[in-house]
Amino acid sequence: MRAVDLRSGTLSIGHPYPHNVSNDERIGGGQRIIKDKRRKTGGKKGIAKLLEWFETQLKNLGVKICFNTEITPSSPELADADEILLALGADSWVPPVEGMDSPIALDVRDAHLKPELVKGNRIIVAGGGLSGVDCALELAMQGSKKVTIVEMLDNIAVDTAFINQQAIHAKIKEYGVNVLTKHKVTRITSDGLIALDANRNEVAVKGDTVVTAFGTRANKALADKIQEKYPHAVLIGDCNRVGNIGTSITSGFTAAYAIQ
Numbered sequence: 176m177r178a179v180d181l182r183s184g185t186l187s188i189g190h191p192y193p194h195n196v197s198n199d200e201r202i203g204g205g206q207r208i209i210k211d212k213r214r215k216t217g218g219k220k221g222i223a224k225l226l227e228w229f230e231t232q233l234k235n236l237g238v239k240i241c242f243n244t245e246i247t248p249s250s251p252e253l254a255d256a257d258e259i260l261l262a263l264g265a266d267s268w269v270p271p272v273e274g275m276d277s278p279i280a281l282d283v284r285d286a287h288l289k290p291e292l293v294k295g296n297r298i299i300v301a302g303g304g305l306s307g308v309d310c311a312l313e314l315a316m317q318g319s320k321k322v323t324i325v326e327m328l329d330n331i332a333v334d335t336a337f338i339n340q341q342a343i344h345a346k347i348k349e350y351g352v353n354v355l356t357k358h359k360v361t362r363i364t365s366d367g368l369i370a371l372d373a374n375r376n377e378v379a380v381k382g383d384t385v386v387t388a389f390g391t392r393a394n395k396a397l398a399d400k401i402q403e404k405y406p407h408a409v410l411i412g413d414c415n416r417v418g419n420i421g422t423s424i425t426s427g428f429t430a431a432y433a434i435q
């Protein structure tokens with residue numbers, strides 16, 4: 176069995192919020208280090224309160240956060256750590272859709288993080304999953320934007336409880352979001368996108384910005400390489416299985432609690 180000196184610490188890579196607070200009681204005075212390749216912690220407005228709470232806790236617990244630091248399998252920090260929690264998140268899925276590099280295409284994360292990149296008032300959200308619907312509503316609520324969601328399934332926000340779906344549909348109606356279901360996006364053009372409807376007819380939807388929200392895939396490639404070298408490294412959050420803030424916090428808590 177591997178000897179673990181808790182006082183020398185735990186290294187957690189990725190987003191600081193969903194996990195390390197729960198580590199504290201388990202690792203006592205040990206040093207907690209979080210490496211993150213992003214410049215700062217943060218996120219959407221709606222979860223600002225949660226982030227603020229975590230920010231305070233991390234500060235109070237003396238968790239060291241190293242921003243602008245990208246971990247690779249050969250990073251010396253990994254060799255020094257007794258425990259490694261990998262919270263590398265998920266990447267946007269890039270489907271085989273032509274024109275993903277169109278100047279009017281914008282990844283849904285960027286639409287949140289850099290709202291100035293959402294140009295014009297005719298906005299198309301490609302993908303009616305939870306992140307697409309959430310983005311569409313946020314933009315529509317601004318008042319000046321006419322938003323259309325294009326989704327290939329016969330409903331939007333299918334990955335949520337029925338009661339949430341009801342609430343979403345009510346808001347979609349209230350803010351006048353146009354929803355095209357059974358429309359599969361095939362091409363992003365310079366002035367919108369082309370989709371195939373249920374009869375496989377091409378439908379052109381015009382817009383100034385196409386927000387791409389085709390879903391996410393666990394960031395496994397790097398995690399696998401790190402685990403090859405450090406088999407005891409534990410995957411948590413979206414990097415293990417794409418979920419939400421709640422599932423990420425739970426998996427981080429469980430992993431931290433399991434540290435002997």
Ligand SMILES: Cc1cc2nc3c(=O)[nH]c(=O)nc-3n(C[C@H](O)[C@H](O)[C@H](O)COP(=O)(O)OP(=O)(O)OC[C@H]3O[C@@H](n4cnc5c(N)ncnc54)[C@H](O)[C@@H]3O)c2cc1C
Pocket residue numbers: 188189190191193210211212213244245246247262263264265283284287306309391397411412413414417418419420421423
């Ligand atoms: C557009 C969008 C909207 C969402 N809205 C909601 C919502 O309203 N409610 C909800 O519950 N969930 C929402 N989610 C899901 C939620 O954001 C994720 O489930 C959650 O953030 C996953 O947490 P995580 O810590 O696993 O990964 P992430 O939060 O993605 O964090 C991963 C971190 O790892 C860092 N990283 C990656 N590689 C390295 C490396 N080599 N070295 C160092 N750092 C690295 C990244 O920079 C990033 O900071 C949304 C997701 C998206 C995409």
